[in-house]
Amino acid sequence: MVPYLHRWWKLSGLQRRHRDIVAALISVRRLRREKVDGDIAAPATLCYVDTLLELGLGEDEMVSLCWEFMNAAAKTTSTALEWTMARLVHHSDIQRKLRHDITKTTNRGGVGVSPSPYLKAVVQESLRLHPPAHYLLAHTVDRDRLTEGGVGAMVDAVSCGGADIRMMPFGAGRRACPGATFAVSALHLFVGMLVEQFEWWPVVEDEKAAAVDFSEKTGLVTVMKTPLRALLVPTTSS
Numbered sequence: 001m002v003p004y005l006h007r008w009w010k011l012s013g014l015q016r017r018h019r020d021i022v023a024a025l026i027s028v029r030r031l032r033r034e035k036v037d038g039d040i041a042a043p044a045t046l047c048y049v050d051t052l053l054e055l056g057l058g059e060d061e062m063v064s065l066c067w068e069f070m071n072a073a074a075k076t077t078s079t080a081l082e083w084t085m086a087r088l089v090h091h092s093d094i095q096r097k098l099r100h101d102i103t104k105t106t107n108r109g110g111v112g113v114s115p116s117p118y119l120k121a122v123v124q125e126s127l128r129l130h131p132p133a134h135y136l137l138a139h140t141v142d143r144d145r146l147t148e149g150g151v152g153a154m155v156d157a158v159s160c161g162g163a164d165i166r167m168m169p170f171g172a173g174r175r176a177c178p179g180a181t182f183a184v185s186a187l188h189l190f191v192g193m194l195v196e197q198f199e200w201w202p203v204v205e206d207e208k209a210a211a212v213d214f215s216e217k218t219g220l221v222t223v224m225k226t227p228l229r230a231l232l233v234p235t236t237s238s
């Protein structure tokens with residue numbers, strides 16, 4: 001027990017810190033919604049926190065839901081974007097082809113509404129090569145009818161399949177990612193706009209080292225061990 005005390009202490013500190021950060025953000029939103037005289041002011045746009053506030057949930061539940069949303073939604077999608085741009089920096093020919101395809105098939109700003117087939121393929125391939133949620137979570141049920149850890153516990157999202165399943169970056173079945181469609185649309189939009197507006201070049205500091213390091217840092221979300229660095233040059237169309 002004693003050797004773990006230090007780690008346990010560190011973990012509780014981190015949990016307190018994360019709770020404080022999220023609770024502070026929630027209270028800013030709560031205050032914005034309340035007028036000084038106690039009337040509820042209608043915010044210009046309704047965000048996720050507003051909908052939770054309307055449900056009248058307790059502070060702990062709010063913190064937990066917001067934290068889940070921040071990690072499940074933002075961290076995964078931004079990580080997928082970084083891996084995709086890293087691949088495009090590495091494969092300048094594919095980047096050029098993608099830019100050409102986007103300009104040919106869409107009007108400026110139309111990227112997100114109707115992604116070109118090549119853009120869709122680039123995003124899919126990147127998710128296949130670098131699924132941000134590499135290992136799926138353990139699912140439990142209220143009845144004891146499953147194997148230890150639940151279905152899908154620590155299943156590898158890349159090499160899980162037989163002949164038919166090649167990839168499942170968003171999981172599968174009832175507990176599959178509910179944000180999959182949103183995430184893929186966001187990736188089409190971001191990747192499309194970033195490639196349309198900028199040329200992405202590698203930053204070469206050491207001639208012997210690879211410009212882009214594709215090593216993974218495994219965690220709840222599998223991120224790039226060395227964050228992507230790139231030189232951005234505005235395209236002539238931007």
Ligand code: HEM
Pocket residue numbers: 072073074076077080131132133136137138152169170171172174175176177178179180182183184
């Ligand atoms: C590229 C981006 C994303 C990837 C790769 C991803 C992947 C995943 C995976 C693999 C799971 C677990 C499925 C399982 O265990 O079977 C999951 C769950 C979840 N995702 Fe995503 N996700 C992404 C984006 C998003 C977004 C944008 C949202 C919300 C808008 C979201 C919300 C959630 C939630 C709430 C769960 C838990 C579902 C449950 O437990 O029933 N995800 N995601």
